[in-house]
Amino acid sequence: MENKFSVYIETYGCQMNLSDTEIVSRVVKNAGYDLVDSPRKANVVLLNTCSVRENAERKIFERLSQLKKFKQNGEPFVIGILGCMAERLRHKLLEETQVVDLSVGPDEYRKVPELIQKAFAGEKGIAVRLSRVETYDDIEPLRKEGISAWISIMRGCDKFCTYCVVPYTRGRERSRPLNSIVNEVKKLWDEGYKEVTLLGQNVNSYRCPQSNADFADLLKACALAVPKMRIRFVTSHPQDMSDKLIETIAEYSNICKYIHLPIQSGSNRILELMGRNYTFEHYLGRIEKIRSLMPNCALSTDIIAGFPTETIDDHQATLRALEIIRFDGAYMFRYSPREHTKAYKMPDDVPDKEKIRRLNEIIDLQNKISKEINETEHNKIHEVLAEGPSKKDKTKWQGRTDTNKVVIFEPKRNVATGELIRVKITNSTCATLFGKIVD
Numbered sequence: 197m198e199n200k201f202s203v204y205i206e207t208y209g210c211q212m213n214l215s216d217t218e219i220v221s222r223v224v225k226n227a228g229y230d231l232v233d234s235p236r237k238a239n240v241v242l243l244n245t246c247s248v249r250e251n252a253e254r255k256i257f258e259r260l261s262q263l264k265k266f267k268q269n270g271e272p273f274v275i276g277i278l279g280c281m282a283e284r285l286r287h288k289l290l291e292e293t294q295v296v297d298l299s300v301g302p303d304e305y306r307k308v309p310e311l312i313q314k315a316f317a318g319e320k321g322i323a324v325r326l327s328r329v330e331t332y333d334d335i336e337p338l339r340k341e342g343i344s345a346w347i348s349i350m351r352g353c354d355k356f357c358t359y360c361v362v363p364y365t366r367g368r369e370r371s372r373p374l375n376s377i378v379n380e381v382k383k384l385w386d387e388g389y390k391e392v393t394l395l396g397q398n399v400n401s402y403r404c405p406q407s408n409a410d411f412a413d414l415l416k417a418c419a420l421a422v423p424k425m426r427i428r429f430v431t432s433h434p435q436d437m438s439d440k441l442i443e444t445i446a447e448y449s450n451i452c453k454y455i456h457l458p459i460q461s462g463s464n465r466i467l468e469l470m471g472r473n474y475t476f477e478h479y480l481g482r483i484e485k486i487r488s489l490m491p492n493c494a495l496s497t498d499i500i501a502g503f504p505t506e507t508i509d510d511h512q513a514t515l516r517a518l519e520i521i522r523f524d525g526a527y528m529f530r531y532s533p534r535e536h537t538k539a540y541k542m543p544d545d546v547p548d549k550e551k552i553r554r555l556n557e558i559i560d561l562q563n564k565i566s567k568e569i570n571e572t573e574h575n576k577i578h579e580v581l582a583e584g585p586s587k588k589d590k591t592k593w594q595g596r597t598d599t600n601k602v603v604i605f606e607p608k609r610n611v612a613t614g615e616l617i618r619v620k621i622t623n624s625t626c627a628t629l630f631g632k633i634v635d
């Protein structure tokens with residue numbers, strides 16, 4: 197059927213959502229729709245949403261009220277919600293907002309074109325069934341040109357941490373076949389990509405549905421298939437961070453020496469309430485193993501401040517954990533209760549003001565540690581993958597070290613995007629390194 201739909205997709209939330217947007221883009225493109233880069237050029241706007249924190253959802257409601265004006269100028273205009281919020285709020289979005297025409301959960305993206313057609317015919321559409329098998333393995337993501345690509349290797353999560361909506365909004369864990377992922381890495385290299393990030397909510401529990409290969413096997417296969425491709429991965433779970441996996445990361449030089457390993461709290465009592473299935477001692481053991489094989493491996497983490505019943509002692513245990521481990525960086529949040537989760541039924545008894553105070557204490561300490569660690573990089577030479585002009589200062593360039601640190605440098609000579617260059621670090625802040633090309 198001929199159509200004249202122009203689709204604009206706006207993405208919120210995590211890298212999984214960015215990767216999903218590439219899948220939806222391919223689905224709508226294959227259906228013959230144009231993809232445009234602004235809502236003004238579109239007659240279909242899709243918001244790919246996140247439900248992890250209340251604030252993320254609030255942003256979407258604000259955005260919906262801004263988009264309302266496009267519906268009021270007389271031309272047919274369709275607004276759709278994709279992703280976790282569509283899954284979580286379902287009919288509510290359609291009924292209460294009066295703006296949303298379709299609501300599509302993470303496992304139903306193949307239906308987006310059909311639902312757009314129906315929406316233009318005046319029918320509101322909802323597709324939120326979660327699947328135990330959908331991995332979109334046969335859909336080639338429609339990526340923007342660049343040097344870094346995401347590869348979604350699995351979907352969903354079976355961990356059911358008590359604060360997290362992901363198992364409810366993205367469903368149960370399922371993995372793509374190893375061969376298909378390795379072929380995608382090879383194809384991306386042929387297309388000019390220099391770095392891939394293997395994505396999953398918990399990549400450590402990857403299992404090839406055909407060969408039963410685990411995540412360490414997958415990393416090794418990718419590293420061997422394209423020895424010059426930089427390979428990254430996110431996110432890891434401390435419970436599944438096996439010795440075999442750590443040894444594999446250490447063995448291959450093109451597997452980046454950067455691990456994001458969420459700790460969430462330094463208190464064993466809180467970790468148990470969070471349903472994380474490890475203790476601080478276990479976590480520390482994983483860090484020691486990583487550092488014994490890869491002394492220069494960069495580490496980052498996630499922290500939640502003010503989980504239900506968290507006492508000052510629990511909070512102090514988190515601060516102590518940061519001091520003992522000394523992460524290169526951290527994503528730090530205050531606890532936000534999410535409906536349907538187990539923690540939602542726990543007393544949210546740390547007052548907001550106190551949550552913010554604890555969070556600020558965590559942020560201040562972590563920033564101090566990050567700054568100190570970055571200062572130890574001064575005068576060292578790093579191989580940096582050049583990404584392009586710096587966003588803040590166009591006279592400078594930016595790139596990333598193997599350890600995932602952003603480096604701003606002066607392009608003394610013509611530098612090409614995707615080139616690996618040697619940069620001597622001369623200065624730093626807690627978030628950025630600065631340096632000079634040395635060759």
Ligand code: SF4
Pocket residue numbers: 353354355356357360361362363397398433
């Ligand atoms: S591991 Fe826990 S926090 Fe991470 S996505 Fe799964 S349930 Fe959520």
